Amino acid sequence: MAVNGGAERLGLATLHRVPAQSRPLIRPGTVPAGIVHLGLGAFHRAHQAVFTEAAIGAAGGDWGIIGVAPRSTALVEALAAQDALFSVTTLAADRSETRVVGALAGVRHAASDPAAVVALLADPAIRVVTLTVTEKAYHLDPVSGVLRADPELTLDLTTDRLPVTVPGLLVRGLLARAAAQAGPIALVSCDNLPSNGRRLRGLVQQSLTLAGAPDAVLDALAGQVSFPGTMVDRIVPASTDGTLADARAALGVADLAAVAAEPYTQWVVEDDFPGGRPRWEQAGAVLTTDAGPWERLKLRGLNGVHSAVAYLGAVAGRETIAEALTLPGLTDVLRRFVADDVAASFTPPDGVRVTGYGDEALARFANPAIRHRTLQVAMDGSQKLPQRVLHTAVDLRAQGRPAYWSALVVAAWLRFLDGRADDGTVLPLDDPLADRITAALATAGDTPAGTVEALFALPEVFPAALADDDGFRADVAGWLGALRTHGVAAVLAGAA
Numbered sequence: 409m410a411v412n413g414g415a416e417r418l419g420l421a422t423l424h425r426v427p428a429q430s431r432p433l434i435r436p437g438t439v440p441a442g443i444v445h446l447g448l449g450a451f452h453r454a455h456q457a458v459f460t461e462a463a464i465g466a467a468g469g470d471w472g473i474i475g476v477a478p479r480s481t482a483l484v485e486a487l488a489a490q491d492a493l494f495s496v497t498t499l500a501a502d503r504s505e506t507r508v509v510g511a512l513a514g515v516r517h518a519a520s521d522p523a524a525v526v527a528l529l530a531d532p533a534i535r536v537v538t539l540t541v542t543e544k545a546y547h548l549d550p551v552s553g554v555l556r557a558d559p560e561l562t563l564d565l566t567t568d569r570l571p572v573t574v575p576g577l578l579v580r581g582l583l584a585r586a587a588a589q590a591g592p593i594a595l596v597s598c599d600n601l602p603s604n605g606r607r608l609r610g611l612v613q614q615s616l617t618l619a620g621a622p623d624a625v626l627d628a629l630a631g632q633v634s635f636p637g638t639m640v641d642r643i644v645p646a647s648t649d650g651t652l653a654d655a656r657a658a659l660g661v662a663d664l665a666a667v668a669a670e671p672y673t674q675w676v677v678e679d680d681f682p683g684g685r686p687r688w689e690q691a692g693a694v695l696t697t698d699a700g701p702w703e704r705l706k707l708r709g710l711n712g713v714h715s716a717v718a719y720l721g722a723v724a725g726r727e728t729i730a731e732a733l734t735l736p737g738l739t740d741v742l743r744r745f746v747a748d749d750v751a752a753s754f755t756p757p758d759g760v761r762v763t764g765y766g767d768e769a770l771a772r773f774a775n776p777a778i779r780h781r782t783l784q785v786a787m788d789g790s791q792k793l794p795q796r797v798l799h800t801a802v803d804l805r806a807q808g809r810p811a812y813w814s815a816l817v818v819a820a821w822l823r824f825l826d827g828r829a830d831d832g833t834v835l836p837l838d839d840p841l842a843d844r845i846t847a848a849l850a851t852a853g854d855t856p857a858g859t860v861e862a863l864f865a866l867p868e869v870f871p872a873a874l875a876d877d878d879g880f881r882a883d884v885a886g887w888l889g890a891l892r893t894h895g896v897a898a899v900l901a902g903a904a
């Protein structure tokens with residue numbers, strides 16, 4: 409059956425056919441836009457859009473979202489044909505529930521109409537910009553936070569052409585905003601980057617400098633633009649035909665922009681919005697002065713564990729995260745990783761026990777209704793490993809402690825980079841540094857120590873403190889040798 413099977417499409421005109429409990433919390437199409445969101449992926453639709461709709465529903469405000477898709481035309485077309493409506497199906501292990509979200513006030517396609525995006529960023533009605541563009545779109549070196557040289561970025565920042573990169577769009581938009589004196593604005597990174605607010609500020613400052621922005625403009629912007637840090641959390645796998653079929657069954661109309669997500673959701677936001685903001689706290693978000701401890705908790709205690717499951721699971725031939733977790737011994741190993749390494753590496757938010765948080769994350773990963781592919785989480789490892797695992801190891805080693813389980817996670821990534829699962833199946837490498845990684849591996853020889861030597865020499869990934877740490881390198885090489893010789897299943901069975 410085709411996903412829409414000839415059924416009518418979701419939209420304002422068909423909303424009356426959607427079961428009452430599945431309709432939006434606000435009257436869609438009636439709330440003026442106050443937010444631009446860059447990156448209309450599944451995560452945004454199931455997270456910030458849901459919080460924002462609930463906040464508008466509870467407290468009002470002109471906070472409709474204009475969703476900007478950087479690349480995907482299919483999604484923009486699907487949403488445009490649906491009056492920007494889409495549904496979220498919440499999947500618990502034993503039940504599901506689908507609801508249409510009415511937070512989007514419009515959609516734009518950055519690649520084909522960058523001028524429209526620049527104009528929006530300069531519009532006084534827009535007072536918040538949120539971003540979920542994935543780690544690599546920031547063009548930042550994950551270790552140092554320095555802007556990476558890139559020909560497209562250089563063209564965006566140094567010529568008059570219409571921008572195609574995220575930093576290019578932001579800089580052009582902010583310059584237009586300064587010229588229009590359009591008032592204060594908050595730029596909010598909702599990506600899983602370390603200190604994401606500071607990273608985004610650094611990105612904008614470096615880009616404005618490269619673009620040759622005059623000092624007067626820089627000064628004007630400095631007083632008008634804030635960069636609140638945030639921690640965002642909800643497991644939202646890429647949508648599949650099954651997601652669309654479930655949505656259609658629940659709604660009675662076809663939704664080609666449907667997403668599915670776990671029940672759990674969390675948002676911690678630094679309260680620094682000079683142009684105002686939706687009352688997200690009324691939707692369950694935590695507004696704080698410092699999201700840093702929450703962010704470290706999540707990056708290390710959830711995402712780091714997720715990446716571990718993804719690499720070990722993919723090499724063991726498991727398709728999904730939940731299936732990987734059934735590997736005998738894996739849960740024990742991950743609990744040791746959290747208790748011995750993650751929990752000892754940083755100070756958590758007041759009142760939070762890191763091991764309890766880790767157990768909760770493992771229970772969420774085990775949700776069998778969420779078919780999150782190990783290969784999806786394994787993507788872009790070079791951009792993810794530093795904040796998810798390597799910072800944990802750096803902090804432990806600085807205290808003179810071992811980082812034994814962190815070394816296993818790094819070894820799992822290196823084993824994944826071998827390109828073949830334990831059963832010989834090809835494992836694709838989807839990573840912005842794929843060329844650098846492949847070149848490094850080509851010179852490495854085939855001993856574990858050789859692989860460690862070659863990969864640890866990539867300064868964009870491995871902080872100097874680890875690259876020079878013989879003890880840590882030996883632990884990684886030891887685990888890598890065991891994984892290559894015995895396979896994931898045997899290593900896990902004997903490990904914890």
Ligand code: CS2
Nearest residue numbers: 640641642643711714784785
């Ligand atoms: C995952 C995250 O794909 C990944 O790398 O670890 O997308 C994870 O599902 C979210 O951060 C959960 O909030």
